[in-house]
Amino acid sequence: MLGRLGFAGRLxxxxxxxxxxxxxxxxxxxxxxxxxxEILRRVFPVPEQVSAIVQLIEGAQPAERPLILxxxxxxxxxVTLAQERPEASAETMRxxxxxxxxxxxxxxxxxxxxxxxxxxxxxxxxxxxxxxxNWRNISRSVRFAVSLRERGYVVFEATGAAxxxxxxxxxGFGVGLLGALIGIAAVIAIAREARPLRQLSQSLxxxxxxATVAHVKPAGAPEIRRLISxxxxxxxxxxxxxxxxxxxxxxxxxxxxxxxxxxRLRVERLPEPEQRDKAAADLDEMTRLLEDALAVSRGGFxxxxxxxxxxxxxxxxxxxxxxxxxxxIRAELGHMPLTILAEPTALRRxxxxxxxxxxxFATRCTVRLLxxxxxxxxxxxxxxxxxxxxxxxxxxxxFRLENSRSRxxxxxxxxxxxxxxxxxxxxxxxxxxxxxxxxxRVRIAFPQAG
Numbered sequence: 284m285l286g287r288l289g290f291a292g293r294l295x296x297x298x299x300x301x302x303x304x305x306x307x308x309x310x311x312x313x314x315x316x317x318x319x320x321e322i323l324r325r326v327f328p329v330p331e332q333v334s335a336i337v338q339l340i341e342g343a344q345p346a347e348r349p350l351i352l353x354x355x356x357x358x359x360x361x362v363t364l365a366q367e368r369p370e371a372s373a374e375t376m377r378x379x380x381x382x383x384x385x386x387x388x389x390x391x392x393x394x395x396x397x398x399x400x401x402x403x404x405x406x407x408x409x410x411x412x413x414x415x416x417n418w419r420n421i422s423r424s425v426r427f428a429v430s431l432r433e434r435g436y437v438v439f440e441a442t443g444a445a446x447x448x449x450x451x452x453x454x455g456f457g458v459g460l461l462g463a464l465i466g467i468a469a470v471i472a473i474a475r476e477a478r479p480l481r482q483l484s485q486s487l488x489x490x491x492x493x494a495t496v497a498h499v500k501p502a503g504a505p506e507i508r509r510l511i512s513x514x515x516x517x518x519x520x521x522x523x524x525x526x527x528x529x530x531x532x533x534x535x536x537x538x539x540x541x542x543x544x545x546x547r548l549r550v551e552r553l554p555e556p557e558q559r560d561k562a563a564a565d566l567d568e569m570t571r572l573l574e575d576a577l578a579v580s581r582g583g584f585x586x587x588x589x590x591x592x593x594x595x596x597x598x599x600x601x602x603x604x605x606x607x608x609x610x611x612i613r614a615e616l617g618h619m620p621l622t623i624l625a626e627p628t629a630l631r632r633x634x635x636x637x638x639x640x641x642x643x644f645a646t647r648c649t650v651r652l653l654x655x656x657x658x659x660x661x662x663x664x665x666x667x668x669x670x671x672x673x674x675x676x677x678x679x680x681x682f683r684l685e686n687s688r689s690r691x692x693x694x695x696x697x698x699x700x701x702x703x704x705x706x707x708x709x710x711x712x713x714x715x716x717x718x719x720x721x722x723x724r725v726r727i728a729f730p731q732a733g
Contacts, residue, residue, distance in 0.1 A: 396430035
């Protein structure tokens with residue numbers, strides 16, 4: 284389970300597990316430190332004491348009884364005399380089981396009427412709740428009465444808690460509450476300290492997709508601030524290197540295209556048509572190779588300016604253009620618009636590269652919409668396909684399954700690299716698999732525009 288949690292989540296889980304262990308230890312200590320008999324013996328008077336008090340009051344003169352009541356009463360035990368039989372009320376109820384239990388232990392006083400009253404269970408209504416109820420409820424315990432041989436009752440009221448209290452709460456509960464408050468404060472502090480790392484992770488994810496520098500403000504511990512500063516500097520340097528490479532390739536491409544244009548003008552003067560056509564074809568191949576190399580260098584910046592694009596309309600246009608040229612291609616895209624946020628020129632190049640790659644090695648090609656969430660396009664062909672062990676390597680620049688490097692038997696090895704970069708820049712997933720038609724299936728999943 285911890286493997287799915289981030290840095291902050293792991294620290295929070297550790298704190299929560301420690302708190303749970305603390306609470307469990309506190310509960311265990313509460314239940315094992317004292318038995319129920321020890322608690323009852325500390326709170327309530329023993330039967331022999333009750334019997335002695337009753338006998339002492341019965342043997343004393345009426346004038347002496349108030350003095351005896353003062354002598355036997357304490358902070359935990361209040362002894363009074365009542366002329367009427369105590370009865371249950373809306374706040375109290377009788378406990379028959381406790382009455383029978385106490386009667387058995389007062390055998391020397393039999394026969395006596397024993398009445399035990401306890402507060403009713405249940406929480407009060409919200410409007411009846413008062414701030415002082417906690418302290419009042421602490422003193423509200425068991426009240427019982429033993430009848431005298433003459434008229435009247437000796438009323439015993441055992442008050443106080445079953446153990447030591449801190450602000451009206453048991454120490455174990457107080458420790459647990461304090462631990463919970465400390466744990467909550469620790470979780471908040473951990474989340475606050477981990478926030479710079481989360482922002483740094485988001486910044487790196489954005490940088491890897493489009494090479495746009497998104498600096499994070501250094502915050503947190505000194506080590507984290509130094510890490511953020513180092514990553515910010517690294518992003519700046521990498522971005523400058525990438526843009527410098529792009530400018531260099533652009534400049535080289537521009538200069539080479541100038542020389543290619545001059546060579547094309549000179550080729551037009553060749554006397555032999557066959558040699559002139561071959562030279563022109565070579566120049567065209569050189570131009571396309573330069574454009575592909577430049578596209579690879581700019582691939583990470585393809586999706587800077589996005590706009591809503593109807594993928595279905597775009598693919599239908601591409602397929603119709605190829606079909607009019609005699610290509611064996613068809614489309615199964617339905618009639619609903621499929622809108623995504625994309626850079627139109629880059630997206631068109633992505634689909635053209637994939638379709639032309641399929642048509643180059645297959646006898647037919649099908650472009651279809653797959654039933655899935657988002658916009659998922661599949662391009663299927665009946666060609667030889669790509670071996671499973673080479674399906675990740677074909678996206679590398681200049682990689683070709685055919686090693687002769689001949690342009691007649693394959694492309695420049697940049698087509699799928701361009702496709703991969705454009706797909707990554709648009710947040711799309713790209714994978715290769717076996718096609719139902721026997722060849723290769725290229726599956727592109729785009730996030731649908733909201």
